[in-house]
Amino acid sequence: MSNNVRPENMQRITNFDLANAFIDEQIKEIRKQVGNKKVLLALSGGVDSSVVAALLVKAIGKQLVCVHVNHGLMRKDESKNVVKIFKDEMDANLIYVDATDRFLNLLENVSDPEKKRKIIGAEFINVFADEARKLDDISFLAQGTIYPDILESIKQAEGKKAVKSHHNVGGLPEDLNFELVEPLKLLFKDEVRVVGEALGLPHAMVYRQPFPGPGLGVRCLGAITRDRLNALREADAILREEFDLCGLAEKVWQYFVVIPDIKSVGVKDEGRYEGWPAIIRAVNTVDAMTATVEEIPYPVLHKITNRIINEVEGINRVLMDLTPKPTGTIEWE
Numbered sequence: 474m475s476n477n478v479r480p481e482n483m484q485r486i487t488n489f490d491l492a493n494a495f496i497d498e499q500i501k502e503i504r505k506q507v508g509n510k511k512v513l514l515a516l517s518g519g520v521d522s523s524v525v526a527a528l529l530v531k532a533i534g535k536q537l538v539c540v541h542v543n544h545g546l547m548r549k550d551e552s553k554n555v556v557k558i559f560k561d562e563m564d565a566n567l568i569y570v571d572a573t574d575r576f577l578n579l580l581e582n583v584s585d586p587e588k589k590r591k592i593i594g595a596e597f598i599n600v601f602a603d604e605a606r607k608l609d610d611i612s613f614l615a616q617g618t619i620y621p622d623i624l625e626s627i628k629q630a631e632g633k634k635a636v637k638s639h640h641n642v643g644g645l646p647e648d649l650n651f652e653l654v655e656p657l658k659l660l661f662k663d664e665v666r667v668v669g670e671a672l673g674l675p676h677a678m679v680y681r682q683p684f685p686g687p688g689l690g691v692r693c694l695g696a697i698t699r700d701r702l703n704a705l706r707e708a709d710a711i712l713r714e715e716f717d718l719c720g721l722a723e724k725v726w727q728y729f730v731v732i733p734d735i736k737s738v739g740v741k742d743e744g745r746y747e748g749w750p751a752i753i754r755a756v757n758t759v760d761a762m763t764a765t766v767e768e769i770p771y772p773v774l775h776k777i778t779n780r781i782i783n784e785v786e787g788i789n790r791v792l793m794d795l796t797p798k799p800t801g802t803i804e805w806e
């Protein structure tokens with residue numbers, strides 16, 4: 474599939490038979506395009522890059538070199554899981570880069586949301602390019618581009634303005650001039666998930682909620698500090714665990730914790746306890762352009778609150794964000 478327009482008669486991939494037919498066809502296409510050359514992939518662990526990785530491992534095995542950049546803004550255990558699934562279980566050629574210090578040092582004292590986004594996006598490309606330059610004879614760059622990305626670029630080319638500068642890999646420096654391999658570029662998200670499961674990826678990975686490129690960086694509001702970031706990571710893990718337990722994870726499109734850069738006075742062990750508030754956001758949407766707030770049963774909210782205030786160092790209150798989009802965007806920054 475060399476062009477970027479989905480043929481009108483292209484059948485929607487809704488089951489494993491159709492997914493397997495797509496996989497077989499793509500394996501042939503990829504082998505034909507790549508030959509015996511090497512392909513590089515930035516593997517974030519998101520649905521799209523994970524499915525591309527699994528497909529390419531199947532098509533070309535160790536000719537694929539995956540680079541997972543941990544920018545220090547990942548959720549709890551996320552990078553560990555990427556390594557476990559792709560390196561340990563699929564035996565993929567995976568380079569793990571812990572770039573936490575590079576990112577957090579650059580972000581120190583930066584509170585403007587757009588500046589934070591730009592720094593994270595640019596540094597991601599720097600770290601990835603540094604890794605790419607260490608490797609010889611790479612000819613191709615695989616990307617998890619999907620059809621909505623193509624439609625979005627067309628919209629932007631027509632001059633429609635974006636609210637936030639979303640980041641994804643792309644725009645590598647000129648000396649890294651790779652040919653692109655984009656096997657998912659004509660698929661919609663639901664089709665990518667079916668293909669992912671047909672490739673043997675875990676259900677939880679393929680159906681995981683969206684996670685923004687700048688990661689927890691846009692949820693640790695204002696200037697990021699390591700202690701507040703750690704508190705955010707722990708509180709977010711509790712929220713996800715509890716949503717999994719009560720079945721909400723399957724019903725709510727996106728749910729996460731945000732921690733603003735303010736402290737309030739509280740009390741703990743009979744003494745004054747200044748802490749941050751953890752803010753819960755749980756929304757449903759079809760296309761992320763508008764969103765409604767999900768109703769969470771009070772007993773679930775109480776349990777999550779009790780766990781967060783008792784288990785997470787530095788948090789003394791838990792709040793719920795009841796704002797739809799518009800006016801609130803889904804992320805706070």
Ligand code: XMP
Nearest residue numbers: 638639640683684685686687761802803804
């Ligand atoms: P907003 O906050 O704009 O978010 O209402 C809409 C959806 O986009 C996700 N999001 C991002 N996704 N890179 C991404 O890949 C980004 O930089 C980014 N920023 C926001 C957000 O999580 C929500 O699902």
